Amino acid sequence: KDGSAAKDEL
């Protein structure tokens, strides 16, 4: 699920 990896950023 690398796509969500950037979603943990603000």
Place this chain on the structure above:
Amino acid sequence: MNIFRLAGDMTHLASVLVLLLKIHTIKSCAGVSLKTQELYAIVFATRYLDIFTSFYSIYNTLMKLIFLGSSFSIVWYMRYHKTVRRTYDREQDTFRHWFLVLPCLLLALLIHEKFTFLEVLWTFSLYLEAVAILPQLVLLQRTRNIDNLTGQYVFLLGGYRGFYILNWIYRYLTEPHFVHWITWIAGLVQTLLYADFFYYYFQSWKNNKKLQLPA
């Protein structure tokens, strides 16, 4: 979480606090672009739509609420507060910021990681944030006297994405598969837009002169 991202978030937080401090204490928004503030409110509204559906950490949710709350309250102050709204230089803040929204929306519809409602709006918020500062930079060029708080606000706002670039490099090097070209390019463009402001900001700081951008 890494030190670069934390530094970026704290710098970003400091920028909104400096602006809120200025507006709340001296009841003035002189030199501040309402257009940029409205664009940022849209950026956060479209970036944090997942605030109720996906939970990462207390920190993440708390910061999202702070950024949403601060950006909308700054817009409210500048539009409706009886004293602050009089200090807004409407004639100078004339950038057609809606001309930024549409191209970013179209670009997000064309270039995104997944074609879902949330993902397209999230990508839109990345593109919009990259250009959201333009009305403010144009306004700074017009209003010769840039007061310290406004200068610090723009400086911190520009610095936070610079820390994020270091964070993306760190995550690319330490996390397998952490590749997000869209985020990286938008973040780089955003930081580069501040390049000339940073140059003149440092010049004024080094020569201990008032910050003045060339017309």
